[in-house]
Amino acid sequence: MAEHKTTEGLYGPGTYTDTEFIPIPQDSRRLLKHLAQITPGFTKDTKILEDVEFTGSDLPILPGPIKAQVFVKRLTTLKVAVIHAMMGIVSKEILATKGIDAGRISIDTVHAGMYPAMCSLVAINGKTMVEMAKDGSLSKMGTNLEKGAMHSNHMRTRGWAIYATREKNVWYQVIANLRPHQFFEAYGIDDNAPVKNTDEAYELIKSTISQYSARELEHKNMEHGLCGQTVYSPAAWRSTMMAKALDRHPVIDYEKVVGSADLPPIPFPIVPKDNRPLAGIKVVELARVIAGPVLCALLTSLGAEVVKVQSPNLADPNVLQLSLTPGKYMHPLDLTVESDCQKLQKILEGADVIVQAFRLRSMKHKGFGLAEMVEMARKRNKGLVYVDLNCYGQEGTYAERPGYQQCADAASGCSYIMGKAYGFEEGTGVLPSLPVADMMTGALGALDVLLALRDRALHGGSYHASTVLVASNTIQLTQEFGLYPPEIVQKVQEIYNFAKMTPDQHMEDLLIVVLDGWRSHTHLLQNKEYFAHFEESPFGRDHYILGPLVKFENQSASPRWERSPSPYCFHETFRWSEV
Template sequence: MASQAHQTMPSVYGPGSHTDKTFTPVPKDTQRIFKILASQTPGFTTDESVLSKVHFEGDDFPVLPGPIKAVSVAAALHAMTGVVANEILAERGLPESQSITVNTTHTAFWIATVGFGYVGGQDLISVVREKKTNSIVPDFEQGWYDKPLKYRATAIYPTKNPEVWYQIHGSLAAVPMLKSMGIDTEAPCKNNDEAWDLIASYTRTKSPEELEMHNVYHGYCGSICFSPEKWNNSEMGKALAAHPFVDVRPQPQAAPTPRIAFLPVSPADKRPLAGVKVVEMTRIIAGPTVGNILSSYGADVIRINASHLIDINIMQLTLNAGKRTIELDIRKPSDLAHLKSLLKDADIFIQGFRINKLPKYGLGLSDFLIMAAERQKGYVYVSENCYGTDGPYAERPGWQQIADSASGAAYVQGHSLGLPEDECVLPSLPISDMTTGLVGALGAMMALRDRARHGGSYHVHSSLVTVNTYALKPEIGLYSPEIVKQCQERFAWAPMRSAHHVFELLFTVWDGWKRVFGKQLEESSPLFKSFENSVFAGQKLTILKPVVALDATAKESQPEWRTASVPYCFEKKEDVKWLS
């Protein structure tokens, strides 16, 4: 039940939705949500004198389409990383910040990080729109969206049941999935609309349950667009709800390992995580965001990619900031051995593989606990996936769009737009991806702090669906239709529909922001940091600064990226060593 101070109305956007009765300006509401999150996170401080150091500022009114308070939830989580950073500074004998400031509008821009910046003076949204990425970055996409039919293989579709929509996902390799559905992958679709219509002609002949079982049987991605109520009442929804949103699990069953103090402070780098060694083995957005945030706090992050795995080109420009990257194919014994040699001295391992995929390579959680006992130094093992660590869907493949659909977020977003026939629409940005990465980074920082205080190893898990379900909770609340309408009028968003890919929705949001924010989005804005002569064709690279701002007492510990992004698999594996 919502508290008396925060009252909601049920079912405005369908069963299981909870809409605020009155509007609270975004920074003030975010402060409330921060306090809720802090109280609900095991291991997070409840000291009011510490919590009171956190301040929120920004636009009073929402700046994203729809009723979901994704920006406030993300801003609250960013503030929590600032609080834990302060605790780590204290552990290291460094001055703590007396205030931690998070701008909610900056947070909204951060959610759009994957396309938010400049290269060679051109904004990244235009680079993607005009399909110029291949002239700037190495091509890892393998033509995943070079035809309309491939592009529309990731979209929400009507089903035989007029009340239920279904999300399919081509997983960046759509042809086998489309063929399994009996769709001619060489069909002459002239544009995206024709491609969507062709796939819809198939999905309309199938019930949601038939589409679901087809994907389960063939191992492809998909999800019914549940209402929040139906998801929460499902067995998978109940399994996920049994775990805290920020899920940091000590591993007391393992052989004990001693407390591991943070390394002595270097005068050259007083950021909280300086000297912390991170191996990141992830793809796309959520996993790389974990490493991206840790690197801003000073961690030495080595990212592992394999060139045979498809990734999205534009993200090399933003999500690799502060990292070094190498190629390893762990199917090759020599590459697996090289990875394990890096892990001998690592503090954190980040992985985004499906459950039970890594133990066969000796890279499961239990394997790390054995290695921790052997070296007498605990690990922080960070995993992210779609559905969580247990429950009937836990081993299923999943992406942001799958999580948006399963959790009820797409259902609520569609209902807020007043579309016909219960049409569902993705939230407008890769919200669940970015926020899942943020949860993973926060959990990793908490685990490192606890390793220094208590010893042992820790498992941190972050889940895409968990992010969405948390934002739909009654204590968080949703914006009313009146507020959603005011936001629409202010930014004049273009229509958003079930067919639209997250790229198209990102373009729509960017266009609205440019109309309203103007100079704040220019390359010269203080929100951005530039790196001259990047490795991307020697052009200047400009990216969004970290969200958290510490005050002058901890100025030298301010989160920042000190090196520009580099491409995937950029350096020779033999040349990359730990910095300290």
């Protein structure tokens, strides 16, 4: 590969900025070759990579210097396009084992730029998510999963924000969690304080948080089992023991389970009238919020049969049931009840893939950890793929800590870079404008599953994949990826006129800023080619969500959703199909 020239330190310690702007389609092809070379199990045949065509505009469509759109936009456009291209390549390999020629693969990089906003790109009954939120109809859609955890009052809303600590130039990502009373009680803050708006709530919470150092906040959160994360620069994060532990693993991380090599190869099912790569594959989703549900939504688009097991006891943001559940069966089980645990065990016995996205090893305590499921696979003589999706990885001092996408943004340096790019004082964190870490981790996890299922079909065995939020962020801050120079960030800002982004803003605030920019200055949201349309759904008529990115020349094999999103616990009973 040609040398990729960057300037070091422009956005702070440990940052690398391109010396010349590379148009997104061209940059996507460059990074596809790079990731192919460093990914275990992925093809190294450059001729196969030429089967991918990247189309779209040269400039990113998201604010800030990170190339997530390429990766999912280079914090903005590159990463999404590249990972979905890799998914397309492995899907094509799978289809070949079934005698199906997928033809060439195409990825629209503008569509890829919209992917990080997938959870909010929803329209029902002629109203967008933003319109439904403003007129109150969003809260009446489906089931109230949030249970007042995030928006019942201004204090709880600003319980998810970045605050200055008592140390100069050190900021901290506070997360009140989906059980906010625990956070407010631990810090002695009244979460029902009579504040008039979110600005007053932020100032009231800041008056307490700013009394602590970052290390004191870390200790207090660990003591109480809470989430939170110091805002690091990329260099500061890379110097930590946790980052060094994570660096021992590839970002696309799957391997055959030791001792399972004698399990036989399992060919991919042949399903009449369904040429998608994962048709007939059975998946159990044990996840909530964004990353795990995105992973499994991508698998359903590829043809997999997914049952999302949901607890009646856990909160979840409301809008996600409208956007991240297409094609899934939504089945209620309470794992604090023995009879429901037995029901889950029966479902798992028929699964090819298990995705668990709770704290590392939390499923082990309920009898559904990796070792237990690998033993189940041995008894049935059919290997499985077990995915652990979490914030900090499989080893190291942080591994079992709870964490959300915002924690990954703070740890990796992404929030630091955004604050730097927007002109704030040194050390100030501002969240990336969209849930890039969540969305990228979901896509990386889907790629892990595709690679592992392909290997199971060719070589047998069971496989363990580890998909990590922080790793999804840190790879896009490497020198090989690079950041957009300030003049490109400014050019994008001039096109979309995004409103100001600040440390106090919640992810939903930032999503609305981006959607308003797109709506006011482009026709992106009116382009129906980018959306999946369901004439009717349990939520209403004309239900639109963002459609799959991967397109095959053989359209019958292309990803698609054949059933609309469904509400919480919609399917009271569940049984695997006879395939």
